Amino acid sequence: MDIHSITTPEDHSRALAEIERLWGAAPGTDEGDRLDLLATLVEHYEQHAFPLGDTDPVETIRIHMDMTGRTQSDLAALFGSASRASEVLNRRRALTMEMAYRLNSEWGIPAETLIRPYELEARKRSA
Incomplete structure (x- = not known):
């Protein structure tokens, strides 16, 4: 796969597949550099295509x-x-710092979007 700007959903899918193939490549190697560059391009595309x-x-x-x-x-x-x-997902449990850390480090979700306060569903109490 040649590295180029990601401008379409198809480009995005191909880049994600290549990132998955390269996942775990050692930093400083050709594959590690390729992984880093693709991750940067994907992040840029996602921030503009899917603003949160x-x-x-x-x-x-x-x-x-x-x-x-x-x-x-x-x-x-x-x-x-x-x-x-x-x-x-059903808002019955708040994210912990460890959950937010894993979502950030393993899935690449920006930490600042995971640490915002949010409402949990009120639990029904039996009378």
């Missing part, structure tokens, strides 16, 4: 999952629990 604006952390996660084809099962694997992923 004032979305709260849960909306941000959902948008990112839709954009990257990830599922709730992928989120469960990242968080270590299916119930934890479900609770976060």
Whole structure:
């Protein structure tokens, strides 16, 4: 794959596939440099094509999952629990710093979009 500007959804998909292939390449190697450059181009494209604006952390996660084809099962694997992923997506559990860190470091979601305050669903109490 030749490296060039990412301007279309097709370019974006190809770049993501190449990033996945290169994932884990050592920094300073040709493949590591290629990975770094592609990640920068993808980040630039996504910031302009999919602006997050004032979305709260849960909306941000959902948008990112839709954009990257990830599922709730992928989120469960990242968080270590299916119930934890479900609770976060349904606003019954707040993101922890560790969850935000993993979303940032492993999925590339900008940390500043994950640390915004947001409302949780009120829990129903039995009377």
